[in-house]
Amino acid sequence: MEITALQAQCTQVRRDIIRMLAGAGSGHPGGSLSAVEILVALYGHTMHVDPAQPKMADRDRFVLSKGHAAPALYAVLANNGFFSKDEYAHLRQLGAMLQGHPDIKKCPGVEASTGSLGQGVSVAVGMALGLRAQGANQRVYTLLGDGECQEGMVWEALMAAAHYHLDNLTVIFDWNGLQIDGRNDDVMSLGDFAGKLRAFGLDLIEVADGNDLQAVIDALDAPVCPGKPRGILCHTVKGKGVSFMENQAGWHGKAPNAAQAEAALEELEG
Amino acid sequence: MSEKKATRVGYGEALVELGAENEKIVVLDADLSCSTMTNGFAKAYPDRFFNAGIAEANMITMAAGLSLTGMIPFCSSFAVFASRCYEQIRNGVCYPHLNVKLAFTHAGITVGEDGGTHQSIEDIAIMRALPGMTVLCPCDAEEAKRAVRAAVAIDGPVYLRLARLATPVFSEGMPFEVGKANVLREGKDVALITCGLMVETCMQAAELLKAQGIDAAVINMHTIKPLDEAVVRRYAAKMPLFTVEEHSIIGGLGDAVAAVVAEHGGKLKRIGINDCFGQSGKPDELLDYYGLTGEKIAATVKGSL
Numbered sequence: 001m002e003i004t005a006l007q008a009q010c011t012q013v014r015r016d017i018i019r020m021l022a023g024a025g026s027g028h029p030g031g032s033l034s035a036v037e038i039l040v041a042l043y044g045h046t047m048h049v050d051p052a053q054p055k056m057a058d059r060d061r062f063v064l065s066k067g068h069a070a071p072a073l074y075a076v077l078a079n080n081g082f083f084s085k086d087e088y089a090h091l092r093q094l095g096a097m098l099q100g101h102p103d104i105k106k107c108p109g110v111e112a113s114t115g116s117l118g119q120g121v122s123v124a125v126g127m128a129l130g131l132r133a134q135g136a137n138q139r140v141y142t143l144l145g146d147g148e149c150q151e152g153m154v155w156e157a158l159m160a161a162a163h164y165h166l167d168n169l170t171v172i173f174d175w176n177g178l179q180i181d182g183r184n185d186d187v188m189s190l191g192d193f194a195g196k197l198r199a200f201g202l203d204l205i206e207v208a209d210g211n212d213l214q215a216v217i218d219a220l221d222a223p224v225c226p227g228k229p230r231g232i233l234c235h236t237v238k239g240k241g242v243s244f245m246e247n248q249a250g251w252h253g254k255a256p257n258a259a260q261a262e263a264a265l266e267e268l269e270g
Numbered sequence: 271m272s273e274k275k276a277t278r279v280g281y282g283e284a285l286v287e288l289g290a291e292n293e294k295i296v297v298l299d300a301d302l303s304c305s306t307m308t309n310g311f312a313k314a315y316p317d318r319f320f321n322a323g324i325a326e327a328n329m330i331t332m333a334a335g336l337s338l339t340g341m342i343p344f345c346s347s348f349a350v351f352a353s354r355c356y357e358q359i360r361n362g363v364c365y366p367h368l369n370v371k372l373a374f375t376h377a378g379i380t381v382g383e384d385g386g387t388h389q390s391i392e393d394i395a396i397m398r399a400l401p402g403m404t405v406l407c408p409c410d411a412e413e414a415k416r417a418v419r420a421a422v423a424i425d426g427p428v429y430l431r432l433a434r435l436a437t438p439v440f441s442e443g444m445p446f447e448v449g450k451a452n453v454l455r456e457g458k459d460v461a462l463i464t465c466g467l468m469v470e471t472c473m474q475a476a477e478l479l480k481a482q483g484i485d486a487a488v489i490n491m492h493t494i495k496p497l498d499e500a501v502v503r504r505y506a507a508k509m510p511l512f513t514v515e516e517h518s519i520i521g522g523l524g525d526a527v528a529a530v531v532a533e534h535g536g537k538l539k540r541i542g543i544n545d546c547f548g549q550s551g552k553p554d555e556l557l558d559y560y561g562l563t564g565e566k567i568a569a570t571v572k573g574s575l
Contacts, residue, residue: 061338063335103366104338104366105366105367111338112334112335112338112366113361113365113366115361116357116358116361116362118327119331119334119358119361119362122327122328122331122332122334122335122358122362123331123332123334123335123338123362124335125328125332125335126331126332126333126334126335126336126337126338126339126343127335127336127338127339128335129320129332129335129336130296130335130336130337130338130339130340130341131339133296133317133318133341134339134340134341136339152327153325153327153328153331153358156322156323156325156327156328157328157331157332159323159325159328160322160323160325160328160332163323164320
């Protein structure tokens with residue numbers, strides 16, 4: 001898809017996130033809005049997927065390790081035709097396709113049930129191992145939050161990705177600097193995060209503005225170093241696109257009310 | 271009595287056999303392959319063996335990812351470390367109902383000298399609480415082989431509880447149907463419902479009881495979930511039941527049987543580890559100390575009548 005069309009889709013995805021969350025009355029806007037460009041780039045530019053055949057054998061795989069950003073994933077899947085936007089109205093409701101966190105048994109296009117932080121990246125490592133063992137050459141992508149990287153098992157997974165030379169794996173970090181209780185650096189500092197990722201064996205690209213669609217696409221397009229898992233560290237803005245949500249930890253897990261949603265949608269006219 | 275062999279050895283042999291039959295089978299271990307006996311598979315099929323290092327949470331969850339590409343992963347470590355990654359098993363494996371097999375060895379107090387930190391006595395309780403999980407606890411090395419084969423035939427998560435200690439192999443020729451208990455000995459006075467290493471011990475207890483005029487049935491409940499409720503109800507209607515397990519009396523086989531008895535009637539006493547941790551010692555000394563020898567079981571049964 002053309003970059004201008006993808007940029008327009010980013011705005012549409014943000015509008016969909018706000019509408020979905022306002023309708024549900026709960027959910028996670030901050031980390032959904034920070035990840036929009038990453039997800040739009042993956043599904044609209046990078047990955048080989050077919051919405052008409054979500055289980056197509058030679059598809060690339062994506063695992064949303066930061067599962068609470070489900071509204072962003074749902075909006076990107078719907079905008080790419082995996083299911084109807086009519087499903088938005090049922091987000092987080094009894095029997096819904098769109099569960100509070102992504103559910104592989106309920107939602108087409110979802111490749112792993114996530115929401116318990118730290119697990120998705122391990123699932124992605126296992127997928128990359130399994131695909132390689134079967135001689136398949138598709139890629140596996142996963143997206144983590146920065147706060148999520150306080151989970152010890154993230155580092156177990158990265159250690160394994162490097163040990164097994166998984167150059168068919170791309171691990172993306174949505175570094176928006178905030179988590180539920182405040183700034184990452186106040187809650188539990190991750191220190192020299194880029195240095196840690198490199199020390200764990202990732203071939204790391206840093207994207208200074210992870211909400212710059214073209215910059216994200218360029219990072220995803222960069223050639224992979226044989227034998228090394230790719231890491232992409234995207235510096236993003238939590239709540240990106242809605243001024244009163246930007247860089248506010250309080251919007252991690254709180255849905256906008258009707259008036260707030262209206263104000264947000266006005267800003268997202270595009 | 272024939273040779274002695276640990277259920278973990280039967281597991282390792284079954285993996286090597288099944289690895290040749292089914293190229294989808296992969297095995298993961300956490301730096302214990304020489305103890306869990308997955309090293310035979312690792313040697314035979316190095317491309318399908320993944321050592322996760324001492325990182326069990328990642329091992330379990332990588333297995334989830336492997337299963338999502340169509341592989342049939344077996345994960346192994348010590349049983350006590352299975353409960354370490356309960357939440358990965360819950361959310362990573364069971365919530366999406368993935369085809370992951372958890373074969374954990376060194377269950378129970380017969381781990382011996384390593385002591386209480388390494389003696390898993392609550393793993394059955396934890397695993398049977400999980401929706402969709404099948405829980406198998408074979409009685410000897412041959413039944414362990416049949417259990418591994420049965421686990422592969424199930425499309426979903428399976429927990430296999432295996433032991434370190436070499437014990438007599440006596441189950442040749444016995445059927446193994448998941449969810450269907452094997453009645454090894456008929457009796458008219460009491461029924462001993464048991465699993466794992468305690469099955470052979472209960473056969474000894476039944477012999478001792480017979481000499482004291484008590485005719486005891488012995489039922490091998492190799493599948494703890496789904497439980498063979500029909501066999502429990504049948505015997506509960508006729509005689510007092512005793513469950514015997516190398517596990518806490520809380521949450522394990524005893525409680526599974528107790529639920530059936532509570533809902534449908536009958537009399538039950540649970541014999542197992544009485545809500546305490548294990549300790550260092552020789553396996554035989556520990557079994558005696560915790561009341562799980564043939565003599566001690568027979569005495570408990572007789573004393574309860």
